[in-house]
Amino acid sequence: EPEVTQTPSHQVTQMGQEVILRCVPISNHLYFYWYRQILGQKVEFLVSFYNNEISEKSEIFDDQFSVERPDGSNFTLKIRSTKLEDSAMYFCASSVEQGRSNQPQHFGDGTRLSIL
Amino acid sequence: DQQVKQNSPSLSVQEGRISILNCDYTNSMFDYFLWYKKYPAEGPTFLISISSIKDKNEDGRFTVFLNKSAKHLSLHIVPSQPGDSAVYFCAALNYNTDKLIFGTGTRLQVFP
Numbered sequence: 001e002p003e004v005t006q007t008p009s010h011q012v013t014q015m016g017q018e019v020i021l022r023c024v025p026i027s028n029h030l031y032f033y034w035y036r037q038i039l040g041q042k043v044e045f046l047v048s049f050y051n052n053e054i055s056e057k058s059e060i061f062d063d064q065f066s067v068e069r070p071d072g073s074n075f076t077l078k079i080r081s082t083k084l085e086d087s088a089m090y091f092c093a094s095s096v097e098q099g100r101s102n103q104p105q106h107f108g109d110g111t112r113l114s115i116l
Numbered sequence: 117d118q119q120v121k122q123n124s125p126s127l128s129v130q131e132g133r134i135s136i137l138n139c140d141y142t143n144s145m146f147d148y149f150l151w152y153k154k155y156p157a158e159g160p161t162f163l164i165s166i167s168s169i170k171d172k173n174e175d176g177r178f179t180v181f182l183n184k185s186a187k188h189l190s191l192h193i194v195p196s197q198p199g200d201s202a203v204y205f206c207a208a209l210n211y212n213t214d215k216l217i218f219g220t221g222t223r224l225q226v227f228p
Contacts, residue, residue, distance in 0.1 A: 004159070033214060041220075043160065043205065048214030056214045091159050104150055105216060107159035 002026045004108035006092050012114045013082050021077045021111045023092030032075045033093040033105060034067065036060070043091065049075065079113075087115045119143045120208050122219035129226050135193040137222050139206030142187065147211040151180060151191045154203045154221070163204075164191070196226045 005024040013019045025032050034046040047057040049067050066078045075094075079086055089112050093105040121140045129135045139149070147168050152160035166173040166180045166189065173180050179192045193200055206219040 006159075031214065033216075035216070043216075043218040045215040045217070050214075058215070093159075104162040104165060106162065107152075109157065109159045 004092055004094055004106055006090075006108035006111050008111060009109070010112045010114070012116060015084055015115050016081050019079050019082055019113065021079075021090050021092075021113070023075045023077075023108055024073050025075055025092065025094030026106060027073070029094035029096050029106075031055075031095045031097070031105075032067075032069070033095075034077045035091045035093060035107075036088040037091065037110075038085075038088045046077070046090075082113075082115045084115050087113060089113075120206055120217050120219040122206055122222050124222050125220070126223040126225070129196045129224065131198055131226055131228050132195045135191075135196045135200065135224055135226065137191040137193075137204050137206075137224065139189045139191075139219055140187055141189075141208055143208070144184075144187065145210060146208040146217075148209045149180070149182060149189050150207045150209065150216070151178075152205045152207060152218075153200075154205060160205055193224075196224075198226050198228060200224060201226050 007022045032049040035043050037043045045058050047061045047067055048055045064080045068076050089110045091110045092108045095103055095105045097103040119142050150165040151163040153163050154160045164175050164178045164180050166182050171182050182189045203221045203223050205221045207216045
């Protein structure tokens with residue numbers, strides 16, 4: 001079964017440094033998402049992306065965050081100047097359609113981001 | 117943001133018995149509800165969903181019930197198997213939006 005692939009599985013970065021998290025969505029999917037889960041908390045929506053632009057973003061997704069689909073397969077999340085509170089598990093997801101329960105979002109296994 | 121709540125952090129059930137996981141929500145405008153299962157070191161895996169216009173959806177051992185008047189849904193697993201041991205997340209969605217809103221999860225342990 002096709003799956004969403006995320007790299008790296010664990011990223012350790014010094015505070016203030018830039019970090020790029022990478023995702024390869026399922027090949028025929030058109031909608032792409034980033035979520036995060038801080039340890040012990042809920043999975044939270046960050047941003048959605050369709051047709052090469054952001055379609056929705058949360059209040060967490062401030063100017064330090066950006067997303068890009070640099071080619072036909074990768075989808076990246078960049079954090080420009082990391083903070084301690086950015087430490088979390090970051091999940092990429094993709095779906096064929098938007099907002100349909102019979103076309104759910106499929107998640108990758110996540111990247112654990114640790115900010116020192 | 118407490119729009120979706122799972123009030124039981126954990127549940128322990130004997131193999132072969134029924135597991136019932138509960139979820140409450142506050143936003144009556146949600147159009148769909150989904151259940152995801154998550155194993156350690158893996159991402160959430162879609163399990164089953166239900167539209168807000170229905171009150172039941174069944175897929176094999178998994179059944180989701182929706183009570184709109186009570187703003188409550190539940191996931192029934194019958195019979196429970198040890199491989200079902202995982203964290204189960206309830207999530208809600210509005211039509212034409214991208215944002216899944218998750219509950220805090222319930223850790224299910226199925227013992228022999």
